[in-house]
Amino acid sequence: MPELSQFTAEFFKALSHPLRIRVLDALRQGEVGVNELSLRLQVEQTTLSQQLAVLRKSNIVVGRKEGQNVYYSIRDPEIIHLLDNARRIFNNHLIDIRDLLEQLSPGVEKSSP
Amino acid sequence: MPELSQFTAEFFKALSHPLRIRVLDALRQGEVGVNELSLRLQVEQTTLSQQLAVLRKSNIVVGRKEGQNVYYSIRDPEIIHLLDNARRIFNNHLIDIRDLLEQLSPGVEKSSP
DNA sequence: TAAGTACATACAAATATTCGCATATAACAA
DNA sequence: TTGTTATATGCGAATATTTGTATGTACTTA
Structure with missing residues (x-):
């Protein structure tokens, strides 16, 4: 089953970026809003959003919108x-x-x- | 500690390629020589060696030379x-x-x- | 020694990822 | 409506990875 190795590789690829790892570490204790996240990790909001998009597409992370904020958490x-x-x-x-x-x-x- | 996220990301990056995953799956039962591996996985020897090099550099895999063959196994x-x-x-x-x-x-x- | 087998590596072209910048959207406030 | 804040996205340049082709090295056998 060559698809399985594809999926597996894509899953790991989503985890293969330092900022994305730092995001996951920051979300260990529970959900955090994008704004606070970019302050904590000291990165530009646009950079953060881009990497959050990668994590979202791989279903590693989910965003919950509340008002004008989006709170992210680790799905599993x-x-x-x-x-x-x-x-x-x-x-x-x-x-x-x-x-x-x-x-x-x-x-x-x-x-x- | 920003280095830790670097290391972690690099580790996952080594796992983020379908062929490299297939190699690891093939090595589940124990060591396999490069020749047999390229037959089993149906890939060119040069392609295989290149991806084995990636796994080696990340210390995921080790090669043991015996005669003109190299037998690879999963380190941990x-x-x-x-x-x-x-x-x-x-x-x-x-x-x-x-x-x-x-x-x-x-x-x-x-x-x- | 010469020739063959097994594996590794160098290099360049093709492809994919990342980053910065500009802009878009959505919610809210005035 | 207009402005503001929070987040997302599109695009191009810079960078990294992958792939094919050619070649290198080490061991073995004749």
């Missing part, structure tokens, strides 16, 4: 777990590297005076 | 779980859509005669 809390798992994976790998370096030259942990 | 089995979780997420979402359609026009499941 499993996405948070996915983020955390991804980080655990490459964290493990960094630990592996640290261990390797430790083996090569023991005791050279931090370069502080 | 957690990556398999990550794939499965991602699929579960957008599968849930597809189910949501099906339910929604069902609500709108009940009983119109399949368009068979």
Whole structure:
């Protein structure tokens, strides 16, 4: 089934941008309006809206309009777990590297005076 | 910590290509040589090697050279779980859509005669 | 050594993504 | 109606990714 790999790849592609990741992190505790979001993340509103559009098209995020504001939230809390798992994976790998370096030259942990 | 979102995004970017996903699926049961892989996936060897290089650079996959062959495997089995979780997420979402359609026009499941 | 097999890489053209800027829309206020 | 605020979108330039073609390297066998 070649479509499945297509869908899977597109899903990950939606997560493959630093700002989009920062948005998701900001939405961990619940919905946030676009205005506050652009203040918190220190990005132009237009840039933010563009990346929100990407997340919306992939159904990772939903917007709820209230008055003149739009409040965004993560559609499925499993996405948070996915983020955390991804980080655990490459964290493990960094630990592996640290261990390797430790083996090569023991005791050279931090370069502080 | 803006670097973390960078790393996270790069990690996902490595997973954001259909062929790379198909490679990972092929490596689920264990290591596979490049030659067999290109036969199984029906892609040119050069295309495969290029995408393997991407997966290698992101430390998602490792190659083990034996004679003139290189056997690739997934570095961390957690990556398999990550794939499965991602699929579960957008599968849930597809189910949501099906339910929604069902609500709108009940009983119109399949368009068979 | 020469030739063949397995895999990797360099480069350029085609394609896709991102960013900044301008503009559009929608809700609200005066 | 006009103006203002909040958000979205269209477009072009800059940038990154993908793909095909050619070539490189390493191992093996004759």
